[in-house]
Amino acid sequence: xxxxxxxxxxxxxxxxxxxxxxxxxxxxxxxxxxxxxxxxxxxxxxxxxxxxxxxxxxxxxxxxxxxxxxxxxxxxxxxxxxxxxxxxxxxxxxxxxxxxxxxxxxxxxxxxxxxxxxxxxxxxxxxxxxxxxxxxxxxxxxxxxxxxxxxxxxxxxxxxxxxxxxxxxxxxxxxxxxxxxxxxxxxxxxxxxxxxxxxxxxxxxxxxxxxxxxxxxxxxxxxxxxxxxxxxxxxxxxxxxxxxxxxxxxxxxxxxxxxxxxxxxxxxxxxxxxxxx
Numbered sequence: 001x002x003x004x005x006x007x008x009x010x011x012x013x014x015x016x017x018x019x020x021x022x023x024x025x026x027x028x029x030x031x032x033x034x035x036x037x038x039x040x041x042x043x044x045x046x047x048x049x050x051x052x053x054x055x056x057x058x059x060x061x062x063x064x065x066x067x068x069x070x071x072x073x074x075x076x077x078x079x080x081x082x083x084x085x086x087x088x089x090x091x092x093x094x095x096x097x098x099x100x101x102x103x104x105x106x107x108x109x110x111x112x113x114x115x116x117x118x119x120x121x122x123x124x125x126x127x128x129x130x131x132x133x134x135x136x137x138x139x140x141x142x143x144x145x146x147x148x149x150x151x152x153x154x155x156x157x158x159x160x161x162x163x164x165x166x167x168x169x170x171x172x173x174x175x176x177x178x179x180x181x182x183x184x185x186x187x188x189x190x191x192x193x194x195x196x197x198x199x200x201x202x203x204x205x206x207x208x209x210x211x212x213x214x215x216x217x218x219x220x221x222x223x224x225x226x227x228x229x230x231x232x233x234x235x236x237x238x239x240x241x242x243x244x245x246x247x248x249x250x251x252x253x254x255x256x257x258x259x260x261x262x263x264x265x266x267x268x269x270x271x272x273x274x275x276x277x
Contacts, residue, residue: 020050021059028107029059030114045110060114062105062121069125070182071133072098077182083130084186087138089146098182099133099158101125101165109173116172124174129165133179136164150185 023029029046034056046059053059070077073084073096086096103125105113117128140160144153162179169176 021053021057022050023048023059023061026063026065027061028064028105028110029061030111031057031059032114033057041111041115045107060120062110062113064105064107066102066104066177067121068100068102069129070098070100071130072100072182074098079126085134085137087134087141089144089149090142091145093146093188095141095146095149096186097184099137099179100182101129101133101179102177103129104175104177106173106175112171113173128169129174129176132165132168133161136161140164146187150187154181154185 021029021031023046025048027048029051030041031046031051031053032041051059071083071085073082075081084096084098086094088094105121113124117124119127137157140157141149144157148154149157158179158181162176165179166176
């Protein structure tokens with residue numbers, strides 16, 4: 001009898017555990033009832049812990065911490081299939097790119113999110129999230145040339161897509177925190193060669209312009225120095241004309257104190273004072 005009772009208690013415990021659902025740390029739960037008069041999604045979200053989930057009910061979990069998922073052509077990230085985004089520039093040139101998204105769920109709107117899409121996190125990423133990013137990327141990229149997408153407006157393009165996707169999901173509680181390129185935008189090889197050649201030519205032109213500017217600056221500096229020296233000489237000549245004694249003083253300053261070898265006994269510098277008797 002005791003053995004039967006223990007078995008019954010153990011069975012009841014197992015059934016009790018089987019009728020419980022858990023909300024793990026870092027997540028928020030939504031209780032879903034599939035049967036009866038109370039069928040539907042409970043408006044209140046569930047915090048971390050264990051909850052009674054009788055037959056016909058279950059708990060859906062959404063992360064409230066930041067997650068990152070990469071849509072890529074690589075089989076080692078995301079899913080094994082090619083998930084890269086394919087789009088076109090304004091001329092219809094086919095492009096593709098890998099994009100990563102960081103996201104989380106607003107706990108206060110988790111039930112709204114589930115009622116809207118009726119799927120788990122993986123389903124949100126593979127379905128609504130991917131579709132929203134693709135639709136915005138296709139629309140935005142079609143307004144730009146490939147040179148702009150591959151070059152100076154690449155970051156701007158993704159920022160605009162991020163804004164579109166954030167605005168779309170905000171009312172439902174899915175927070176799109178950031179989109180970022182997970183690699184270079186892929187363009188046809190022939191177009192890439194042309195872009196690189198044009199960039200190289202532009203760099204050479206800039207270098208040539210810089211060299212010309214340097215030569216011009218050096219010429220202007222030399223001209224300024226020459227003009228300064230000429231002006232100084234003019235000022236010096238005018239000063240000497242006004243005061244001839246300056247030449248005498250300079251000659252005395254430069255004299256080494258030795259008398260000339262042939263002077264007929266004359267003392268140096270006396271001849272400079274020819275105007276006096």
